[in-house]
Amino acid sequence: MCYSAQIIADYRKYTKLYGADIDIKEFARLFWERQQGSKAKVPKALAAPFLDAHTDEERRIQALIAEFDADQAAQLEQDLFKQRARLADANRALQTKTTKAATESRRIATGKIDWAIGKLADLRRTELKDRDARIFPGQYAPVMLMEHGRRVIKPMRYQCRPAGKPAFYDVKYPGTYNARRDNLGGFWKGLFGYTHGLIVVNAFYENVNRHRVEHRELAEGEAVENVVLEFKPNPPQDMLVACLWSHWQGKGEPDLLSFAAITDDPPAEIALAGHDRCIVPIKREHIDAWLNPDPQYLADQYAILDDRNQPYYEYRQAA
Numbered sequence: 001m002c003y004s005a006q007i008i009a010d011y012r013k014y015t016k017l018y019g020a021d022i023d024i025k026e027f028a029r030l031f032w033e034r035q036q037g038s039k040a041k042v043p044k045a046l047a048a049p050f051l052d053a054h055t056d057e058e059r060r061i062q063a064l065i066a067e068f069d070a071d072q073a074a075q076l077e078q079d080l081f082k083q084r085a086r087l088a089d090a091n092r093a094l095q096t097k098t099t100k101a102a103t104e105s106r107r108i109a110t111g112k113i114d115w116a117i118g119k120l121a122d123l124r125r126t127e128l129k130d131r132d133a134r135i136f137p138g139q140y141a142p143v144m145l146m147e148h149g150r151r152v153i154k155p156m157r158y159q160c161r162p163a164g165k166p167a168f169y170d171v172k173y174p175g176t177y178n179a180r181r182d183n184l185g186g187f188w189k190g191l192f193g194y195t196h197g198l199i200v201v202n203a204f205y206e207n208v209n210r211h212r213v214e215h216r217e218l219a220e221g222e223a224v225e226n227v228v229l230e231f232k233p234n235p236p237q238d239m240l241v242a243c244l245w246s247h248w249q250g251k252g253e254p255d256l257l258s259f260a261a262i263t264d265d266p267p268a269e270i271a272l273a274g275h276d277r278c279i280v281p282i283k284r285e286h287i288d289a290w291l292n293p294d295p296q297y298l299a300d301q302y303a304i305l306d307d308r309n310q311p312y313y314e315y316r317q318a319a
Contacts, residue, residue, distance in 0.1 A: 003136065003137065003177070003205060003206065003207060004134055004135065004136050004204065004205035004228075005134070005135055005141075005199070005201040005203065005204040005205065005241070005261070005279070006130065006133055006134050006201055006202050006203035006204070006205075007043075007045075007133050007134070007135050007141045007142070007199060007200065007201050008133070008142075008200040008201070008202065008238055009043060009045035009046045009048070009049075009132075009133045009141070009142060010045070010048070010049045011027075011049060011142050011153050012049055013200075014142060014144060014153045014200070015153075017238075018144065018151055018287070019151060020144050020150075020151035020152060020153050021150055021151065021152050021153070022152070022153045023147075023152050023153060023154045024055075024057040024058070024061075025057075026154045026155055026257065027050075027061060027154075027155055028057060028060060028061050028064070030042065030140065030155045031047070031050075031061050031064040031065060031068070032064055033254055034064075034068055035064050035067055035068045035071075038254065040140060040157075041136075041138050041139040041140065042139070042140050042155075043132060043133060043134065043135055043139055043140070043141070044122070044128065044132035045128055045132040045133035046133075046140060046141065046142065046155065047065050048128055048132070050062050050065060051065070051126075069123055072119075072123055073120060073123055073124070076116050076119055076120050076123070077120070079112065079116050080113060080116045080117070080120075083109045083112045083113045083116065084109075084113060086105060086108075086109040087105075087106060087109035087110060087113065089105070090102045090103075090105040090106035090109060091106060093105075094106065134205075135158050136158070137158055137159045137174070137177040138157065138158065138159055139157070139158055140155045140156065140157055140158070141155070141156065141158055141199055141259075142154070142155060142156075142199070142200075143155070143156040143197040143198070143199055143243060143245055143257075143259050144197060144198045144199070144200075144287075144291070145195070145196070145197045145198075145245060145291055146196075146288070146291035146292050151287070151288075151291065154257055155257070156197070156245055156257040156258050156259045157256065157257065157258040157259070158177050158258075158259065158260075158261075159174075159176055159177040159258060159260070160176045160177065160179070160191075160244060160245065160246055160258045160259050160260035161176070161246060161248045161256055161258050162176075162188075162190055162191060162246050162248070163190070163246045163247060163248050163249065164190070165248070166250075167250060167253065176260055177260055177261065178260055178261055178262075178263045178277070179191075179192075179243075179244050179260040179261070179262050179263070180262075180263055180264075180277075181262055181263065181264040181265075181280065181305060182264075184244075184262070184302075185298070188244055188260075191244040191245070191246055192244060192293075192298070192301070193293045193294070193295035193298050193301060194293065194295055195244060195245050195246060195247075196242070196243070196244060196245075196290050196291055196293050196301070197243040197244065197245040197259055197291070198240045198241060198242065198243060198282070198287065198290065198291065199240075199241050199243055199259070199261065200238050200239070200240060200241070201238070201239055201241055201279070202232065202233070202236065202237065202238050202239065203230055203231060203232045204230075204231050204279055205228055205229065205230050205231070205318055206228070206229050206231065206270075206275045206277075207226050207227075207228055208226070208227055208228075208229050208273060208274040208275050209224055209225065209226060209227075209274060210224075210225040210226070210227050211224070211225070212273075212274030212275075213227060213229065213273055213274045215272075215274075227317055228317065228318040229273060229274075229275070229315045229316070229317060229318060230315060230316055230317070230318040231270065231273075231313040231314070231315045232313065232314055232315075233311030233312065233313055233314075234311070234312050234313070234314045235311075237311060239279070239281035239309065239311070240281055240282050240283075240284065240287065240309075241261050241262075241279045241280065241281055241282075242261070242262040242279075242280045242281075242282050242290060242304075242305060243259045243260060243261050243262060244259065244260050244262065245257065245258065245259035245260075246258055246259075261279055261280075262279070262280045262305065263277040263278060263279055263280065264277070264278060264280050264305065265277070265278070266278035267310065267312075267313065269312060269313050269314075269315075270313055270315075273315050278313075280305050280308050281308055281309040281311070282304055282305070282308055282309065283304075283307065283308065283309055286304045286307070289304060290304050
């Protein structure tokens with residue numbers, strides 16, 4: 001399963017490269033709901049383009065991001081003050097007598113101080129890093145779809161909640177950030193052939209057992225160890241990854257746009273690395289056909305998935 005991916009988060013690139021319009025109202029709704037406490041997880045790279053605002057709508061989003069960041073910084077500063085006081089109390093206690101409670105309190109406070117300082121530094125940092133564009137299940141990414149005959153970019157959560165299903169599906173089916181190709185006519189039949197999307201990524205990440213990466217059997221008594229591998233196409237390139245998406249609505253709940261990336265059997269080099277799934281990057285000439293599916297002709301959509309881009313993937317252990 002593709003549990004994480006490195007996305008192209010700057011919506012302006014979608015506009016330039018693919019002629020897509022941005023649904024500015026959906027982006028505004030996302031950042032407004034986050035400011036109101038929705039707990040939406042937005043990668044730093046997805047918010048960054050709005051810091052260079054040119055329109056009234058972009059300036060409104062810019063203000064929402066600034067308010068959210070200020071609230072986050074204030075909370076972190078409060079936590080930092082509290083943990084520094086806790087650390088000082090523990091150190092004073094340990095000067096008198098070494099106790100398990102004081103030692104543990106010092107350890108916890110030190111860890112929380114380091115974490116808060118790191119989060120504050122990330123919050124205030126303006127220069128983007130690669131990890132700022134990496135998405136995990138539950139986080140938001142720009143998804144390209146077709147609306148009224150135009151390619152449009154909307155922010156969506158990377159974990160699909162199909163329309164009509166209860167909200168607890170997020171917990172009952174935590175793996176719905178990926179849609180297996182061999183289950184498109186089963187679990188995903190309500191979306192396949194109806195609501196197709198694309199995300200643009202240049203790398204993806206997989207959890208793999210170390211002994212499988214090293215092409216060996218587990219030694220007697222050896223515990224299974226997990227490693228995270230980063231897969232990148234060689235030569236480097238942006239990949240148009242096939243997705244399914246849904247517009248979920250629930251009584252008394254905010255609307256949710258969410259998506260799942262389609263996965264299939266892996267090419268040989270990924271299989272040799274010890275993993276059994278791979279994202280499906282479609283060819284550029286199939287963009288409009290993929291985004292305009294006809295449920296009466298699903299064979300055409302399967303054909304697009306079969307006639308995919310097939311880059312060679314190199315891998316390394318992720319940091």
